[in-house]
Amino acid sequence: MDGADKRVRILVADDHPVFRDGLKRLLEAEPDFCVVAEAGDGEAAVRLASELRPDVLLLDLAMPRCSGMEALRQMAALSLSVRTLILAAVVEKAEMIEALQLGARGIVLKESATELLLKSIRQIMAGHYWVGLESVSNLIQALREFLPAPNPNGGKKNFGLTPHELEIIAAVVAGCTNKDVAEKFSVSERTVKYHLTGIFDKVGVSNRLELALFAINHNLLPNE
Amino acid sequence: MTVVRECRGPDPPPGWLPRPPRFEVKTPIKYRKTGETQWHEGVTENISGAGVFIRAVDPVPPKTAIEMIFSLFQRSSGQATTQVHCRGYIVREVPLTGAELGLAARITKYRLLRVHTAGK
Numbered sequence: 001m002d003g004a005d006k007r008v009r010i011l012v013a014d015d016h017p018v019f020r021d022g023l024k025r026l027l028e029a030e031p032d033f034c035v036v037a038e039a040g041d042g043e044a045a046v047r048l049a050s051e052l053r054p055d056v057l058l059l060d061l062a063m064p065r066c067s068g069m070e071a072l073r074q075m076a077a078l079s080l081s082v083r084t085l086i087l088a089a090v091v092e093k094a095e096m097i098e099a100l101q102l103g104a105r106g107i108v109l110k111e112s113a114t115e116l117l118l119k120s121i122r123q124i125m126a127g128h129y130w131v132g133l134e135s136v137s138n139l140i141q142a143l144r145e146f147l148p149a150p151n152p153n154g155g156k157k158n159f160g161l162t163p164h165e166l167e168i169i170a171a172v173v174a175g176c177t178n179k180d181v182a183e184k185f186s187v188s189e190r191t192v193k194y195h196l197t198g199i200f201d202k203v204g205v206s207n208r209l210e211l212a213l214f215a216i217n218h219n220l221l222p223n224e
Numbered sequence: 225m226t227v228v229r230e231c232r233g234p235d236p237p238p239g240w241l242p243r244p245p246r247f248e249v250k251t252p253i254k255y256r257k258t259g260e261t262q263w264h265e266g267v268t269e270n271i272s273g274a275g276v277f278i279r280a281v282d283p284v285p286p287k288t289a290i291e292m293i294f295s296l297f298q299r300s301s302g303q304a305t306t307q308v309h310c311r312g313y314i315v316r317e318v319p320l321t322g323a324e325l326g327l328a329a330r331i332t333k334y335r336l337l338r339v340h341t342a343g344k
Binding site: 172175176204208209219221 | 244245247249271272273296297298299300306307308331334336337338
């Protein structure tokens, strides 16, 4: 691979070596995909995602030692922004909700057609979410069951942002540069950039002005 | 949780980027042609990270480079949180009612400034 490689870099995490191998061959048959690493459990998935920063993580849920869901929790806690596509044999409704809340970009069942998997990867790379067609009706029903009814009197959504991320947003909206934010929170500018990338991903914006507009529009700023 | 949507239809073409989200923000805006000293006043209709639509009376022909300044206000308190200084150019001019016209401007550069230091 050279520096100008535009292929989608994929990390495959599944505890079955034969499945991983088959999936790797399938993905690498596509000219725009390359598999950068394989993980046999959730712990390795988190470590490799952190080290290699793949574009996409294909993550099985049922894995030994550290499950896919636990890996998602760890990545969310680390603010590790990797587009994660759950690739599972079976997904319970509650798991679907939790996975999406933890930042997964989509869910594909292992029984799905190959084309559907390839399409789902391209869709999440284009910034969309993907939920396998069979699952959607389940998901909507589950959302109704699990989520509280909307509160017309100001239920405030936080889009999965951590309190620290909300503080960073407030600083950016107040006109702070990355350097200012770094000084304010006693971290490096690189860490600030890293947090901002995660924030941009979570709220779906691509620059600071959009972030400011989004934060004001969704009332994410602390009251003065 | 972010909106989950079912994806159908053909894959987007290579290089395709989604249109930046537009926010309905009505806030006073000052604009002037680059190099001009006199500011003109208008009100924004909507703003995105890449452009702004201004309701104004002073025309500016398309492709003219302009500077813009507007403030963003916190919804709950109504206090100005940020002043935004932008450079860009007019994309199109559309007639509105009466003497009013709409100016669609592309933002090519911007700076978010703290309100207490802005405008110096």
